[in-house]
Amino acid sequence: MIVGAGFGGLSATTALAHAACDVTVIDRHNYHLFQPLLYQVATAGLPPSDIAWPIRSILHRQRNAVVLLGEVVGVDVGAHRVRLRDREIAFDYLIVAAGATHAYFGHDDWRPHAPGLKSVDDATQIRRRILTAFEAAEMEQDPERRARLLRFAIVGAGPTGVELAGTIAELARFTLAADFRRIDPRSAKVMLVEAGPRVLATFAQRQSQYAQRALEKLGVEVRVNSAVTACDAEGITIGGERVSTATVLWAAGVAAAPVGAWLGAATDRAGRVKVGPDLAVSTDPAIFVIGDSALVETAAGRVPGVAPAAKQQGRYVAAVIARRLLAQPAPPPFEYRNAGNFATIGRARAVIEFPFLTLRGWLAWWFWGVAHIYFLLGVPSPLMVSLRWLWEYLTYGRGARLITGAEDAD
Amino acid sequence: MIVGAGFGGLSATTALAHAACDVTVIDRHNYHLFQPLLYQVATAGLPPSDIAWPIRSILHRQRNAVVLLGEVVGVDVGAHRVRLRDREIAFDYLIVAAGATHAYFGHDDWRPHAPGLKSVDDATQIRRRILTAFEAAEMEQDPERRARLLRFAIVGAGPTGVELAGTIAELARFTLAADFRRIDPRSAKVMLVEAGPRVLATFAQRQSQYAQRALEKLGVEVRVNSAVTACDAEGITIGGERVSTATVLWAAGVAAAPVGAWLGAATDRAGRVKVGPDLAVSTDPAIFVIGDSALVETAAGRVPGVAPAAKQQGRYVAAVIARRLLAQPAPPPFEYRNAGNFATIGRARAVIEFPFLTLRGWLAWWFWGVAHIYFLLGVPSPLMVSLRWLWEYLTYGRGARLITGAEDAD
Numbered sequence: 049m050i051v052g053a054g055f056g057g058l059s060a061t062t063a064l065a066h067a068a069c070d071v072t073v074i075d076r077h078n079y080h081l082f083q084p085l086l087y088q089v090a091t092a093g094l095p096p097s098d099i100a101w102p103i104r105s106i107l108h109r110q111r112n113a114v115v116l117l118g119e120v121v122g123v124d125v126g127a128h129r130v131r132l133r134d135r136e137i138a139f140d141y142l143i144v145a146a147g148a149t150h151a152y153f154g155h156d157d158w159r160p161h162a163p164g165l166k167s168v169d170d171a172t173q174i175r176r177r178i179l180t181a182f183e184a185a186e187m188e189q190d191p192e193r194r195a196r197l198l199r200f201a202i203v204g205a206g207p208t209g210v211e212l213a214g215t216i217a218e219l220a221r222f223t224l225a226a227d228f229r230r231i232d233p234r235s236a237k238v239m240l241v242e243a244g245p246r247v248l249a250t251f252a253q254r255q256s257q258y259a260q261r262a263l264e265k266l267g268v269e270v271r272v273n274s275a276v277t278a279c280d281a282e283g284i285t286i287g288g289e290r291v292s293t294a295t296v297l298w299a300a301g302v303a304a305a306p307v308g309a310w311l312g313a314a315t316d317r318a319g320r321v322k323v324g325p326d327l328a329v330s331t332d333p334a335i336f337v338i339g340d341s342a343l344v345e346t347a348a349g350r351v352p353g354v355a356p357a358a359k360q361q362g363r364y365v366a367a368v369i370a371r372r373l374l375a376q377p378a379p380p381p382f383e384y385r386n387a388g389n390f391a392t393i394g395r396a397r398a399v400i401e402f403p404f405l406t407l408r409g410w411l412a413w414w415f416w417g418v419a420h421i422y423f424l425l426g427v428p429s430p431l432m433v434s435l436r437w438l439w440e441y442l443t444y445g446r447g448a449r450l451i452t453g454a455e456d457a458d
Numbered sequence: 459m460i461v462g463a464g465f466g467g468l469s470a471t472t473a474l475a476h477a478a479c480d481v482t483v484i485d486r487h488n489y490h491l492f493q494p495l496l497y498q499v500a501t502a503g504l505p506p507s508d509i510a511w512p513i514r515s516i517l518h519r520q521r522n523a524v525v526l527l528g529e530v531v532g533v534d535v536g537a538h539r540v541r542l543r544d545r546e547i548a549f550d551y552l553i554v555a556a557g558a559t560h561a562y563f564g565h566d567d568w569r570p571h572a573p574g575l576k577s578v579d580d581a582t583q584i585r586r587r588i589l590t591a592f593e594a595a596e597m598e599q600d601p602e603r604r605a606r607l608l609r610f611a612i613v614g615a616g617p618t619g620v621e622l623a624g625t626i627a628e629l630a631r632f633t634l635a636a637d638f639r640r641i642d643p644r645s646a647k648v649m650l651v652e653a654g655p656r657v658l659a660t661f662a663q664r665q666s667q668y669a670q671r672a673l674e675k676l677g678v679e680v681r682v683n684s685a686v687t688a689c690d691a692e693g694i695t696i697g698g699e700r701v702s703t704a705t706v707l708w709a710a711g712v713a714a715a716p717v718g719a720w721l722g723a724a725t726d727r728a729g730r731v732k733v734g735p736d737l738a739v740s741t742d743p744a745i746f747v748i749g750d751s752a753l754v755e756t757a758a759g760r761v762p763g764v765a766p767a768a769k770q771q772g773r774y775v776a777a778v779i780a781r782r783l784l785a786q787p788a789p790p791p792f793e794y795r796n797a798g799n800f801a802t803i804g805r806a807r808a809v810i811e812f813p814f815l816t817l818r819g820w821l822a823w824w825f826w827g828v829a830h831i832y833f834l835l836g837v838p839s840p841l842m843v844s845l846r847w848l849w850e851y852l853t854y855g856r857g858a859r860l861i862t863g864a865e866d867a868d
Contacts, residue, residue, distance in 0.1 A: 078593060078861045095505035097858035104637035105859070114639045117593040117861075135597075168862050183488060183527040187545075227514035229524045448507035449515070451488045451527075452578050453863060 049130055049139035051120050052305075053080050053103045055355045056145035056339030059362030061113055067370040071113045072137065074130070078102055078117050081168060084355060084420065087208060089171035090297075091215040092179065092223075092449040096168045120146070123310040125332060141334045141369050144307050144321075145362065148340035148353065151303035151318070158279040162298040165208055174297060176451050178216060181295050182224060183451070185231045192292075198236040199293040201284055203276050204300030205242035206249070207391035210259055212297055213240040214394035217266040223449075238268045239293075241286060243275040243300070248391055248399065250352070255399040258408045262393045276300075302353070307341045316343050325381030327365050336365045346383055356387035390416050459540055459549035461530050462715075463490050463513045465765045466749030467555035469772030471523055477780040481523045482547065484540070488512055488527050491578060494765060494830065497618060499581035500707075501625040502589065502859040506578045530556070533720040535742060551744045551779050554731075555772065556715035558750035558763065560708055561728070568689040572706040575618055582863060584707060588626060589861050591704050592634060595641045602702075608646040609703040611694055613686050614710030615652035616659070617801035620669055622707055623650040624804030627676040633859075648678045649703075651696060653685040653710070658801055658809065660762070665809040668818045672803045686710075712763070717751045726753050735791030737775050746775045756793055766797035800826050 050057045053075040064071050079100040088094040107113045122131040123144075129136045150164030163173050178200070185197035198220075202213045220236035227233070240247065240263060246256040247263070247270060260270050271286065278285035283292040301318075308315035313329045314322050320343035323329055327336045327344065339358035344351040351357045364382045371378060390412070392398040398412035407415060460467045463485040474481050489510040498504040517523045532541040533554075539546045560574030573583050588610070595607040608630075612623045630646035637643070650657065650673060656666040657673070657680060670680050681696065688695035693702040718725035723739045724732050730753035733739055737746045737754065749768035754761040761767045774792045781788060800822070802808040808822035817825060 078589060078859070095507040095858075096862065097505040097860055100860055102637070102859040104634075108636045115637075116597060117590075118597065168860065172862070179488060180527075187526060187528065224514075226518045227512070227525075448505075449488070449512040450507055450510055450578065452506065452582070 049074070049137065049141070050143045050145060051075075051130065052145035052147055052339070052341075053077075053115075054083070054145055054147050054339060054358065056147075056358035056362040057143065058103075058106065059359040060143050060145065060338070060366045061107065061362075062110065063363045063366030064370065065110050065112065067112075067366070068373050069112065069140075069369070071110075072116060072139075073103065073107070073113060074116045074118050074120060074132070074137075075103060076117075076119045077167070078104070079168070080106055082423075083166075084423075086165055086168075086171050087211040087215060089168065089448070090165055090174040090178075090212065091219055092175050093215070095448045096172065100168055120310070123335075125311060125335065128334070142336065143362075143365055143369075144311070144335070144337045144341055145339045145358065146305035146307050146341045148302040148304045148318075150298055151301040152298070153301055155279065158298070161279050161281055162203060162284075162296040164298040165212070172453060175448075176453060177295050178219070179449055179451050182220075182228065182231070182233060182236075184294070186228050194231065195237075196283070196292045197294045198231065198233075199239070199291070200236065200295045200297070201239045201241060201291060201293045202297045202299055203241050203279075203284070204298065205240050205244075205247035205270070205272070206299060209240060209242070209297075209299035210247055210263065210391050210393055212299060213238050213268045214263055214266055214392070214397070217263075217268050218394045221267065238266075239291065240268055240270050241274050241276060241284070242270070242272045245272055247272065251389060251391070251399060251401055252406070255401060255406065255408065259391065259393055259399055262397045266394055302340070304341045307337055311335060311337070313337075326368055326378060327361055327382055328368075336368070338362055338365055344382065344384070346381070348384065351384040352389075354387075354389070357384055360384060390419075392416055459547065459551065460484070460553045460555060461540065462555035462557055462749070462751075463487075463525075464493070464555055464557050464749060464768065466557075466768035466772040467553065468513070468516065469769040470553050470555065470748070470776045471517060471772075472520065473773045473776030474780065475520045475522065477522075477776070478783050479522065479550075479779070481520075482526060482549075483513060483517070483523060484526045484528050484530060484542070484547075485513060486527075486529045487577070488514070489578070490516055492833075493576075494833075496575055496578075496581050497621040497625060499578065499858070500575055500584040500588075500622065501629055502585050503625070505858045506582065510578055530720070533745075535721060535745065538744070552746065553772075553775055553779075554717050554721070554745070554747045554751055555749045555768065556717050556751045558712040558714045558728075561711040561713035562708070563711055565689065568708070571689050571691055572613060572694075572708040574708040575622070585858075586861050586863060587705050588629070589859055592630075592638065592641070592643060592646075593861070594704070596638050604641065605647075606693070606702045607704045608641065608643075609649065609701070610646065610705045610707070611649045611651060611701060611703045612707045612709055613651050613689075613694070614708065615650050615654075615657035615680070615682070616709060619650060619652070619707075619709035620657055620673065620801050620803055622709060623648050623678045624673055624676055624802070624807070627673070627678050628804045631677065648676075649701065650678055650680050651684050651686060651694070652680070652682045655682055657682065661799060661801070661809060661811055662816070665811060665816065665818065669801065669803055669809055672807045676804055712750065714751045717747055721745060721747070723747075736778055736788060737771055737792055738778075746778075748772055748775055754792065754794070756791070758794065761794045762799075764797075764799070767794055770794060800829075802826055 050073045082099040085099045104115050118132040129138050152158045181197045185194050188194040202209045217238045220233045224233040248256045274286045304319035321337040322343045329335050338361035340353045388402040390400040396410045396413045398416045400407040400412045460483045492509040495509045514525050528542040539548050562568045591607045598604040612619045627648045630643045634643040658666045684696045714729035731747040732753045739745050748771035750763045798812040800810040806820045806823045808826045810817040810822045
């Protein structure tokens with residue numbers, strides 16, 4: 049039984065294709081989401097269906113896999129049963145790959161004012177807010193209220209925050225520049241607010257400096273050492289300073305899914321479950337936690353919460369289970385192979401860190417693009433996505449600028 | 459001032475590009491929707507952004523056009539002002555092209571149980587309901603409830619109803635066939651219910667017979683002379699017979715936008731405003747109504763509510779206004795040039811009626827496809843849409859099978 053069809057859950061599933069077992073995959077959504085490109089949906093560059101594919105169609109050739117659409121609400125650890133909203137399902141082995149969501153550090157009342165970016169619905173909501181702000185500004189007569197509508201604050205300067213800030217700045221400066229008559233979209237202000245001392249804190253200092261300069265060239269105002277102390281419908285407060293803005297996006301914190309509570313297992317402060325060297329929980333060798341839900345410490349240090357790590361863990365746990373089913377000895381403890389660390393800053397600017405190589409600028413961006421096309425090769429119609437990228441790169445277009453859904457649907 | 463950026467409003471706007479006037483276009487949405495392909499979104503064949511484009515980007519080169527996102531709630535005819543929710547805007551000439559919505563013949567309580575197909579949000583809601591029904595069936599143990607989930611009823615056998623029924627049948631028989639483990643999607647039942655004596659009533663008898671046979675070959679149960687007398691959360695009643703179904707789609711009736719009430723003008727029973735030979739209302743020569751909002755009687759008969767008619771009317775009214783601004787004589791009364799009538803029945807089956815030519819079958823389907831690509835040429839990235847079509851045609855794929863949005867967002 050595998051809970052979650054993200055990078056971790058899906059790689060575990062496919063790695064078990066030839067094992068002597070049946071695999072049941074449960075997810076709240078009917079699609080696998082390619083999260084590294086979710087910011088492209090939020091900024092109207094790609095339609096959701098270019099980065100999300102039905103789990104069923106990905107697995108339809110794997111005859112030992114059953115896909116169920118359902119929401120897990122708990123686990124009966126003693127009886128080896130997973131609890132869904134309306135039923136329970138028994139398992140022999142359980143792999144929990146339930147991912148993470150955004151966290152507001154105890155300020156859950158900020159949530160409606162500052163949406164985060166984790167799901168397709170998050171992304172279309174953010175897209176709606178960004179586009180609606182420009183539309184409302186075009187209608188607004190009062191200069192102050194218009195300036196507020198054209199101010200965008202992104203909280204948190206990790207890869208997602210940097211990508212959002214850069215892409216929104218480009219949207220305003222290039223894509224929308226000629227589309228309005230009463231406002232000049234190029235006058236929009238994009239502010240990236242970071243509590244820590246630099247952007248892209250997981251990268252080396254030089255990459256942070258490069259990213260900040262690249263953002264500033266795009267007109268983004270980067271505020272480091274600036275913790276947000278209040279957030280409401282009118283704007284945000286940074287230290288003592290009030291910033292009046294209609295659009296606040298949250299890219300600051302993640303919290304693991306409530307897996308610790310389901311399993312009665314110890315977690316760290318972000319809710320990640322502590323697992324052993326074989327990624328099983330300490331209380332039950334048949335229950336594994338992987339990906340963003342897990343806190344994995346190896347000899348080389350703590351494993352980061354990135355897609356390649358989740359995939360490696362999925363394959364590893366599949367091997368552990370497959371060997372146990374054949375009564376073979378367990379593999380050596382999990383080790384993370386660093387697959388590199390990257391972030392893009394809009395069109396043709398990116399930073400990439402491999403263990404022995406660092407790239408910045410347009411070369412990094414193209415490398416990033418080609419690598420993503422390669423990652424996409426496992427999914428339906430990578431050609432379509434690639435063509436669309438190329439098209440939008442060449443035309444500065446953002447083809448998915450639709451305001452859909454009702455605001456009260458949030 | 460032009461209300462509505464559908465086929466009529468947009469063609470009037472572009473036809474006024476070189477007239478000595480400013481044009482303001484107001485629409486509730488920020489996109490122009492290519493409605494003839496909306497059923498492809500509802501059945502997961504295309505993502506919304508392939509058939510909807512920002513009005514601003516379509517008009518961004520037309521310097522005399524201003525686009526406003528807003529909802530018209532009335533017209534002050536005497537003062538020549540349009541009322542939006544939060545302001546009023548003055549006009550010299552007004553073109554109302556507000557389109558139509560679906561109608562329930564006085565049974566508005568059926569609306570939540572039987573969504574219609576007029577907007578992008580309608581389409582994604584229908585897509586969610588269809589896909590969710592298959593997912594719920596896979597989880598369902600009880601054979602009767604499972605059969606109910608796998609039964610789909612489409613009410614109304616005009617082009618939209620025929621297209622939906624054919625495409626859902628194909629989705630079940632081909633696209634989803636291998637994706638489930640506990641149910642066989644091919645056992646799904648699609649029922650097309652029509653109160654009148656035949657499907658595609660606006661076509662000649664032979665085309666109706668062909669379409670019905672083609673649907674039946676796809677496994678669709680066609681019920682003509684069958685009026686729906688009740689509709690609730692459990693299913694529909696046809697005459698005395700109860701049909702238990704989880705998914706009812708409404709393609710039976712349209713009603714014009716409430717333009718008659720805005721203008722204090724006489725309408726027919728479907729709410730269409732009666733206009734004169736120059737498409738102006740009888741009470742004010744500076745106010746025109748076109749497209750699905752208008753009832754236009756010409757020497758050749760009543761003009762049908764189709765996209766080519768709306769486009770012709772938009773161009774005609776633009777010419778009337780442009781000439782009046784130049785103090786030139788008015789053009790002769792509006793005449794509708796029949797551009798043909800078509801409907802598709804799934805993959806590679808269609809009927810087309812031109813004044814002097816009728817096509818049926820795969821030749822009609824390809825003709826329809828090529829013609830649509832031609833119609834799309836005026837919009838951004840027709841190449842992308844065409845490639846996607848070809849891809850899905852060749853692979854039987856439906857690439858946009860995402861369940862998004864919350865059910866309570868309806």
